Amino acid sequence: MAAPFRRMASRPLLQFLSCFSRTATGNTGFRQFSSTSLCRATLPTDRVTERASSPWTLMAAVCLQRLPVISADDSPIEQQFRQLMQQMELEKSLLSDHEIRLLEDAERLSRKQSNSYDSDEEEDSRNQDIVLTQDLEDSWEQKLKSFEPAQRVRADVDKDLTSVERCLADSLVLLAEQQVGSEKLWLLPHIQWQEGETLRQTAERALASLPAAGFKATFLSNAPCGVYKYKLPKAARTESSVGTKVFFFKAILSDSGPPAAPDSSFVWLKKSELQQYLKPAYMTKVGRFILDL
Amino acid sequence: MSVALSRCLCRALSRQTAPLLSGEHHHAVQSPWFAPVMTLKTSAPLRAEPKKKKKVDPRREQLLRDRLKKKLKRLEKVPPEYIPIEDFIHSIFIILLQRERSIPSLSFEEKEGRALLLKEWSHYKREQHMAEVKAIELALEAQREALEELKLESEELYQAALKPDPLLFPFSHEGPVNTPPKTQYDAPDGKYNDITRVYTQ
Numbered sequence: 001m002a003a004p005f006r007r008m009a010s011r012p013l014l015q016f017l018s019c020f021s022r023t024a025t026g027n028t029g030f031r032q033f034s035s036t037s038l039c040r041a042t043l044p045t046d047r048v049t050e051r052a053s054s055p056w057t058l059m060a061a062v063c064l065q066r067l068p069v070i071s072a073d074d075s076p077i078e079q080q081f082r083q084l085m086q087q088m089e090l091e092k093s094l095l096s097d098h099e100i101r102l103l104e105d106a107e108r109l110s111r112k113q114s115n116s117y118d119s120d121e122e123e124d125s126r127n128q129d130i131v132l133t134q135d136l137e138d139s140w141e142q143k144l145k146s147f148e149p150a151q152r153v154r155a156d157v158d159k160d161l162t163s164v165e166r167c168l169a170d171s172l173v174l175l176a177e178q179q180v181g182s183e184k185l186w187l188l189p190h191i192q193w194q195e196g197e198t199l200r201q202t203a204e205r206a207l208a209s210l211p212a213a214g215f216k217a218t219f220l221s222n223a224p225c226g227v228y229k230y231k232l233p234k235a236a237r238t239e240s241s242v243g244t245k246v247f248f249f250k251a252i253l254s255d256s257g258p259p260a261a262p263d264s265s266f267v268w269l270k271k272s273e274l275q276q277y278l279k280p281a282y283m284t285k286v287g288r289f290i291l292d293l
Numbered sequence: 294m295s296v297a298l299s300r301c302l303c304r305a306l307s308r309q310t311a312p313l314l315s316g317e318h319h320h321a322v323q324s325p326w327f328a329p330v331m332t333l334k335t336s337a338p339l340r341a342e343p344k345k346k347k348k349v350d351p352r353r354e355q356l357l358r359d360r361l362k363k364k365l366k367r368l369e370k371v372p373p374e375y376i377p378i379e380d381f382i383h384s385i386f387i388i389l390l391q392r393e394r395s396i397p398s399l400s401f402e403e404k405e406g407r408a409l410l411l412k413e414w415s416h417y418k419r420e421q422h423m424a425e426v427k428a429i430e431l432a433l434e435a436q437r438e439a440l441e442e443l444k445l446e447s448e449e450l451y452q453a454a455l456k457p458d459p460l461l462f463p464f465s466h467e468g469p470v471n472t473p474p475k476t477q478y479d480a481p482d483g484k485y486n487d488i489t490r491v492y493t494q
Contacts, residue, residue, distance in 0.1 A: 054446055071469045081414045084407060094392040149472040168473055198453040199443070218464065223454040225432065227439035245442055252466065288435040291428050 055242035056229070060202035061190030063225065063290065064174040064217055066253040066268065070152055072169045101133045161267040164256040172268040173290055174253075175277055176210055181232075186277040188286065189266070190246055199224060203249035210266060214257025220250045225289040228282060248289065376492040 074082060095103075158166045166172070176189040191206035193199060200222050207217060224247035231243035267277070271292040275283060399407075444451040 056446060058446060058450075067466065068469045070473050071471060077410075077413060077417055080410060084410055088407075091394070091396050093394065095390075095394055097386075100390055100392070150475045152472055169469070199450055200454075218461070219458075220461065222456050222458050223436065224439040224443065226435040227442045229442065245446065247439055247443065285435070288431045291432060293425055293428060 055240055057241055057244045058193035058199070059190045059244055059246045060193055060199045060206060061188040061246050061248050062203045062207045062251055063188055063248050063286070064207065064215065064251045064253055066164055066172045066256070068171050069168040098133065105132050105134065161269070162264060164268055166268060167270055170270045171292065172270060173274065175267050175269055177265040185279070187282060188248060198222065199247050200249055207251065211264065215253060216255035216257065217251035217253050220252065224248055225250045226285060228285045248286065250289070373494040376494065379490070
């Protein structure tokens with residue numbers, strides 16, 4: 001892949017050069033997807049675009065996120081701090097009723113076991129021998145142990161990229177393998193815009209058109225959260241289609257539906273894993289609005 | 294003229310009633326029911342005390358009743374007792390019992406260690422916060438760019454994108470929990486005895 005590397009190195013230079021060129025869409029020499037947002041910002045925006053005459057095809061894509069289900073594990077400093085806080089709170093606190101009862105019971109036991117015990121001196125010996133507070137504690141402990149919580153981390157599910165249940169502590173993004181031009185690429189599921197519908201409806205259609213997907217999502221707003229433009233290779237350019245603008249819409253997964261077949265063409269990825277699947281230019285654009293907090 | 298007329302009428306009436314009177318004197322003794330007209334005002338039942346069905350009496354009785362009711366109300370009017378607020382009633386044991394915890398005092402190294410850990414923690418938290426702020430700023434920038442591009446494309450789509458979504462709120466999402474939910478878990482019903490005291494005024 002020597003040629004693209006060369007082109008990627010020369011891209012800043014070309015962008016710098018093209019900033020001074022007065023042609024609006026005449027950025028040549030980019031075979032790959034390239035983002036031209038930098039030079040677009042400095043170009044004079046004097047083109048009055050009517051929808052009919054705009055050379056860009058519109059597409060809408062959906063960024064479907066499954067939010068974390070369990071709390072994240074503590075980092076080492078967080079663990080230390082947690083212990084410190086618990087210790088400090090214990091030191092600053094007073095004894096509770098339960099603890100006082102424990103102390104009294106212990107005292108009474110020690111008095112009973114000592115030789116100089118006289119049961120007549122007991123002030124009120126009504127019910128205190130029946131249930132000791134320690135026994136209560138033990139019974140509570142037993143009840144807790146009889147409950148088996150589900151496992152937090154399951155390594156086998158984590159490895160299955162198509163499962164929604166993987167990596168419950170992180171937020172996952174859905175990626176689908178779709179045909180773009182002549183190649184099949186991994187990207188956020190998108191679909192072409194049609195006349196008479198808003199972009200958000202296009203995004204909803206994009207989600208529904210995924211094969212074997214029963215996803216129920218809540219779309220967060222009518223406005224797109226990001227955009228990615230790319231120009232078609234010079235050979236494929238015509239008067240009416242210079243390139244494509246893909247608008248991204250954010251959605252939160254509310255119901256994953258039935259589990260998908262293992263050979264389906266979509267994966268759930270954490271933000272750190274997205275790098276391996278997406279093209280670098282695409283990744284820079286998309287990574288901005290995918291929050292990994 | 295009218296006087297003469299009335300005198301004629303009186304005479305006519307007297308002439309008519311004279312034979313009646315004469316004829317019915319016997320009758321008056323035999324049957325008191327058929328009393329002549331002239332004796333109507335003077336017969337026995339009608340000479341009794343008349344029933345004074347005047348409007349003043351019912352009104353007076355009602356006034357009396359009202360006054361009695363008012364007096365009763367004033368007697369029965371006791372201010373209602375205040376409902377005690379359970380939260381403000383302290384138990385005596387809070388003051389009586391000795392609740393001091395006996396803990397060993399900390400060594401100097403321990404205190405130093407704690408201070409250092411607190412400083413590290415504040416640094417860590419600050420880093421976290423700055424990262425969050427930066428991430429949010431990036432996301433906002435991405436959205437702004439997207440809206441600019443959309444505006445260049447088509448005005449109507451841009452306007453449609455700017456409209457707020459009325460169906461989004463109320464939006465709720467369950468936050469992260471400690472352990473993932475168990476499928477097909479039957480949670481046991483919690484039994485409890487409700488001992489809240491209910492007061493009525």
